[in-house]
Amino acid sequence: MSSSERKRVLVTRALFPEHLARLAGRFEVEANQEDLAWDAQELARRLVGKDGALITGGDRIDRGLIAQVPGLGAVCSISVGYNHVDLAACTAGGVMVTNTPDVLTETTADLGWALMMAAARHVTQSERWLRAGHWQRWALDQWLGQDVHHSTLGIIGMGRIGQAIARRARGFSMRVIYHNRTRVAPEAERALGATYVERQTLFATADHVILVLPYSAENHHMVGARELAWMQPHATLTNIARGGLIDEHALSEALAQGRLGAAGLDVFEGEPRVAPELLALSNVALTPHIGSASRATRNAMANLAIDNLCAALSGTRPPCLLNPEVLERRA
Ligand code: DGY
Numbered sequence: 626m627s628s629s630e631r632k633r634v635l636v637t638r639a640l641f642p643e644h645l646a647r648l649a650g651r652f653e654v655e656a657n658q659e660d661l662a663w664d665a666q667e668l669a670r671r672l673v674g675k676d677g678a679l680i681t682g683g684d685r686i687d688r689g690l691i692a693q694v695p696g697l698g699a700v701c702s703i704s705v706g707y708n709h710v711d712l713a714a715c716t717a718g719g720v721m722v723t724n725t726p727d728v729l730t731e732t733t734a735d736l737g738w739a740l741m742m743a744a745a746r747h748v749t750q751s752e753r754w755l756r757a758g759h760w761q762r763w764a765l766d767q768w769l770g771q772d773v774h775h776s777t778l779g780i781i782g783m784g785r786i787g788q789a790i791a792r793r794a795r796g797f798s799m800r801v802i803y804h805n806r807t808r809v810a811p812e813a814e815r816a817l818g819a820t821y822v823e824r825q826t827l828f829a830t831a832d833h834v835i836l837v838l839p840y841s842a843e844n845h846h847m848v849g850a851r852e853l854a855w856m857q858p859h860a861t862l863t864n865i866a867r868g869g870l871i872d873e874h875a876l877s878e879a880l881a882q883g884r885l886g887a888a889g890l891d892v893f894e895g896e897p898r899v900a901p902e903l904l905a906l907s908n909v910a911l912t913p914h915i916g917s918a919s920r921a922t923r924n925a926m927a928n929l930a931i932d933n934l935c936a937a938l939s940g941t942r943p944p945c946l947l948n949p950e951v952l953e954r955r956a
Contacts, residue, residue: 632676632938637668637684638703644927648679651935669693677938679930682706682914686722688714699937703930705729705917707947708840708867716948719955723933723945727785728925729917734789736916737865740889741833743910744861746770747887750907771832771859771886774798779831782838782866783809783819790835791817802827805838828855833863840867850875859886865916868894877902880909891916 634652636645639660648654655671657663663671665685672678672694680686682704691697691714699721700710707724715722743749751768754760774797780787783805794801801819804827808814814821828834834856838844848862849872856862862885864871873894879885887908893899896914903909917926933943942952 633674634934634938635671635675635678637663637678637680640679640927641924644931647928647931648934652677652938665690672697677701677934679703679934680710682709684709686710686715691715691718691720699723699934699943701930701934701937701943703923703926705733706839706867712948716950719951721937721943721951722947723930723937723943724947725926725929725933726945728929729922730785730789732919732922733786733865733916734793736891736912736918737786737790737835737837737863738793740865740891740910740912741835741861741863742773744863744887744889744908745773745833747908749910753907771861773833776800776832777802777830779803779822779827779834780819781805781824781827781834781836784837784839786865787837788813788817790837791819794818802831824852825855828852829857831860832857833861835863836866836870838866838870840869845869846872848872848876850878853879853885856885858884861885861887861889863889865891868892868896873900873903877906880906 631653634648634654636648636654636656639658640656645654645656645658668684669690675697677699678697678701680700680702682702686700686709688711697720700715701723702710703725705724705726707722710722712722747768747770777800778794780790780801780803783803787803791801791803795818801817802822803819804822804824808821822830836848847870853875862876876888877900880888889910891912892914899911903911917923929945933945936943946952
């Protein structure tokens with residue numbers, strides 16, 4: 626195929642070279658291997674004349690942008706979450722949208738587990754103390770944390786990742802309770818050993834609460850002062866979903882005042898900026914949105930996003946199409 630017949634694709638962030646080579650074998654590619662930060666105007670300018678885009682969770686695709694790029698046929702995100710893409714606007718504009726579920730489930734569940742353990746057992750906090758040279762001798766009452774084994778785990782969001790977390794809990798002999806928009810099938814509950822409870826019961830009962838649900842305008846700050854007040858003072862709260870689920874000011878106050886034991890946060894409302902009041906606290910373990918960050922998983926995510934893009938631009942159904950209405954309308 627001559628280069629003039631090839632579809633034109635924009636890649637908004639730096640890729641592993643093998644993925645860029647895969648794209649270049651098939652499309653006319655404009656890449657951003659320097660990983661420069663593009664503002665909304667720059668992104669729109671570069672998308673003009675493109676057939677498809679490979680994006681990540683940090684790229685906002687909103688109604689205004691879609692209006693400026695009438696030729697765009699597909700937006701393929703290297704992420705499972707797609708709250709950064711206005712799905713309704715894309716559907717109205719005839720733009721297919723895809724994400725990368727499944728391939729990151731186990732890796733993200735691992736990180737959720739690591740953060741919960743770190744929060745419960747002061748792993749990052751005591752390490753900072755050790756590195757600062759404060760460790761003079763062992764003491765019986767040093768860095769006393771909360772047990773994870775045989776405790777109650779409260780999972781909010783029982784999708785793929787929530788279920789993977791529940792499966793891990795069995796190895797720690799935990800009681801698992803969960804809350805989800807829709808209750809999972811009884812066979813799945815039995816297999817996971819998980820009991821459905823109301824939201825307030827979950828917050829009030831769990832020793833460790835973990836958030837694993839998709840973010841939307843409806844659940845913005847679903848953990849605020851009221852929910853934190855329901856929690857037990859020794860409990861931990863871990864968030865590996867999206868920062869906007871938690872009112873970070875209310876969380877910082879609860880942690881500072883000892884109304885909550887500890888928190889583990891991988892995601893933040895204004896990321897990559899982290900609220901100074903969170904940074905100032907010692908009883909919170911912080912990681913920079915690395916839930917899916919293993920080489921194998923990021924590799925699988927990039928390949929799946931490229932599979933989606935190839936299918937979308939060749940007129941076939943992408944494996945992870947979020948708005949099938951676009952294809953149906955084209956048929
Ligand atoms: C996801 O896949 O949604 C991760 O949070 C990365 O954006």
